[in-house]
Amino acid sequence: MTQDSVTHVTANNAHEDEHAQGKGSLGPILCWAVVFADIGTSVYYTPGILFQSVQGLAGFFVFLTMAVFVLLTLKYAEVTHRFPQGGGVVTVAGQALNPWFGALGGMFILVDYFLTAAISSLSGLTYFSVVFPAIGPYVLWITIGIIILLGILNWIGISESAKVSLAGAVIAFISDLAILFTVFTHLSFSQFLVLIEKMFASHALTPEALLAGFAGSFLAFSGLESISQLSPVMRAPRKKTASWALFFVVITIGITSPLLTILSTNLLPVAAADPVKSQQIISLLAGHWGNIVLQTEVAISASALLVFACNTAIIGSYHVFMALSRMEFLPSFILDRNKLRGTPHYSIALATGIPVAVLIIVWGNINILGDMYAFGLLGAFTLTCLSLDIVRTREWRKALRILHHKQQDGNLASEERNAARELTSLHDLQASDTPDPAKETAPAPNGLAPIGGGMSVVQKTRGLWFKIDFSLGVLTTLLVAVAWSTNLVTKPLATVFGGSVALLGMVIAYINYRSSQKSGRVPVPVVVRRVEERLPDCVLAVLLAKSKNNDAIIRAAINDSEESRPVVFLYIGEHKPRETAPRMMEIVDPYLEDQKAKESFGKAESLAIKTKVPTRRYIYLQAQPDIVAQVWQKLRPRDTIIAAEDNEQFQDINPDRIRYETTPEGKVAHLLKRW
Incomplete structure (x- = not known):
């Protein structure tokens, strides 16, 4: 079924943002906190995992990929305000392509969440073993216990608080700055440059190594997708809130992640090569020129934040499960809620049970988990970027059609007069009795407000920034797709695991969809779109x-x-x-x-x-x-x-x-x- 045959339009409700104005809405700082509490934890395990494949060049590749990360934030900020119902890749892929691609995006993001929960919890307990070395031999089993405990807490219905994220994110960021301050009080700028020079001198940078390192270092930025999941609780106007939140994310991640990776892998190469110490390396870096107090503080704060990131992944997982079930792609029992607490116990059980199974299968080997991570993360990034490019392309084509109509009608006047005529609201368009193609508004996939707060599709697409943004967006899609394609080859374990989970999920989706059809309950894949085009003979x-x-x-x-x-x-x-x-x-x-x-x-x-x-x-x-x-x-x-x-x-x-x-x-x- 094509997008043109099935259309879903949500209401342009005047009270659409009631909840966003309430006490539960998140402003830029709280949104930053939630996202940083997710992305910011990656630095605790990424240096050790990357060192196994690229050695001392790990920091260089994180710095290189940082440029693509900045481009990605531009696209995710747009996804956030275009699709205020949340869902990220599930929603944007369903809108741009068709609901089956939305289901595929859901499978990708589930793979990402499963591995985020497994890696974050395991890494958190490994950091905690810096403070209590006695738990070292039992880290795997304690990790499994922690995940099960988080599942029980979600079953009870304890809500995750953005204010708790803020406290954790601020502590983590200050701790990162304290580590950098301590290191650079002992390491002059000239010595730092010598360190960089030695890093490149001792490692060959072949085209194959460049591609592999670039693709693998996206692990350092896992968690960006969480911004698109915050849309329903984001303060209006979402565009402004998301833009500022991601600006803060870029600044804080840019200051900490590349530098900490460069310093930890090159100042502590022996620890980076050790299977256990490599997963405690940021804490060890804190104690290298600092003291035991800073090392302990970093270990405890890292442990707490990583467990918190695990809980965020569990919450994200079971909400995606529920969305796919409501879309008729997964069995309806996933939506069942227990009578005692009113929480979706089957969905929560899947969101906690699968990461536990993954941990047992790899027997707590975090490097294997890191290799498995690439498929879902980059798959979701690629599909999101491609889908947004398609939505933008449709806007551009619509602008060309509008201009064509204007030329045919002989109404093509000066650019200033056109701009004034095109600045019209949806209400004016709907109330008008005379068709005027020049007054059509831009498609608003979220079904809420015209793009740009009333700006027409012609103005939107004729602006210089749209063309620059469109070109950068296509470049971002190509770069992310190259990274994903590279990992499909260089990380066969990720391809096998992620591909198997996604394929199994799509098979279940197809069987459930066909079962619904045979039972007489034909599912209608609904694509969110505003009423845009006239159908005068319909x-x-x-x-x-x-x-x-x-x-x-x-x-x-x-x-x-x-x-x-x-x-x-x-x-x-x-x-x-x-x-x-x-x-x-x-x-x-x-x-x-x-x-x-x-x-x-x-x-x-x-x-x-x-x-x-x-x-x-x-x-x-x-x-x-x-x-x-x-x-x-x-x-x-x-x-x-x-x-x-x-x-x-x-x-x-x-x-x-x-x-x-x-x-x-x-x-x-x-x-x-x-x-």
Whole structure:
């Protein structure tokens, strides 16, 4: 099923940001804290893992990859404000390509989360063994116990707090700065330059080594994807919040990660080569020229933050499981909640059980875990970048179509006058009775506000920054794809593990999808999009949440499509304000939680398949004043079908005539209009 045949539109609800303005919303500093608490932990295990393959050049490769990381943050900031329902790669890939790619992205990010939980928890306990060496022989089993304990805490329903992340992130950043200050009080700048010179002199930098090191060092930046999962709890305006948060992330990571990797792997090469000490190397670096107090503090703070990152990965995992289940790709039992605590126990069990199984399979070997990490992380990065490029390309093409219409109409005036005419709101467009292609707004995949706060697609794409940003975005996609492709070859274990998990997940998704179809519950993959294009010859079927005649409307719409007219099914769901703010990492999509809407769309899709309706679209909006009239004015359908008993509710629709039809399921009204 293609994107053009199935469309999902979320409401442009005036209260869309109610929860974002409440106490639970996260500003730039708290968003930075959550992301840094994830990315910032990578420096504790990345130097040791990278040293096994590139030796002293580990820091150079982290510094090299830092440039791509900066480009990635630009794309993830855009993903965050374009898709406020969260979901990251699941949502953006489903929007840009089709829902099956969204499912594939979900499998990639699950692989990433599983290994994040395993590596972070194991590394955390390894750092803790610096303070209590006696636990060294039992690190694996204690790690497994910690993961199980985190699973139990999530089952109980203890929420993760951004304020706790802030405390941990600030302590970790200050600790990193303290280490750098201590080292550079003993190491002059000229000595540091000599250290860099020796690093390159003792290691050959062949093209093969350059590619392998570049690809492997992305491990240092794992955790960036968490910013896109924070969209539902991010303070409005999201674009500003995400941009500032990621700016702080770039600055803090840029100051700490490359330098700590360079210093630890070149000042302590013996420790970096040791299987155990390499996973304590930042703490050992703190004690190299510092004292036992700093070494102990770094070990404890690193341990706590790594365990916290493990918990974040578990939370992210079970929310992705639930989203894929709501999309009909995974079995419905994943959504079951226990009667005692009201938490999704099966989803939580999977999110904790799989990392435990991975740890046992590799027998606690963190270097093997590091090699396995590459597949899901870079797969998710690549798919996200590619999907965003596709969305931007569609905007560019739409701008060209608008300009073409303007030229045909002879309305191509000066650039200043065009800009003034194009600065129009969605409400003005929907209320207008005269078609004017020049006034079309940019597609807003999040279904909320026009891109740029009212800026038209023409203005957006004709600006110099759009062209620069677009070019940098394509370059970013190519670089990330090169890194992923390289790791597919150089890290066969990652390819086997990640590929197997993703393939198994997609097989389960296909079986579950087909099972739903055979049971008569045809899933409708829904792509989030605003009502953008007119369909003046279409049939609009209006389905209401409380209506008893939805089946009759569906049947009448399908029968009315025999003249090969497009059919648009519009479902108006009940607007139910959330009693509580969304949780961190939660994917918030009203449609996925509206079972009645999914059932109605499923019936429509099943009947449309049987009768071979060529073009059909599915629009989901939450109830608000005049919403049906706005869609009617925008689409300009020839026939609008409603329940006869609901005719009085749609006084704002002004048809040329009304025709009533009696069906076995009930009586419907056809509101006919020749535009």
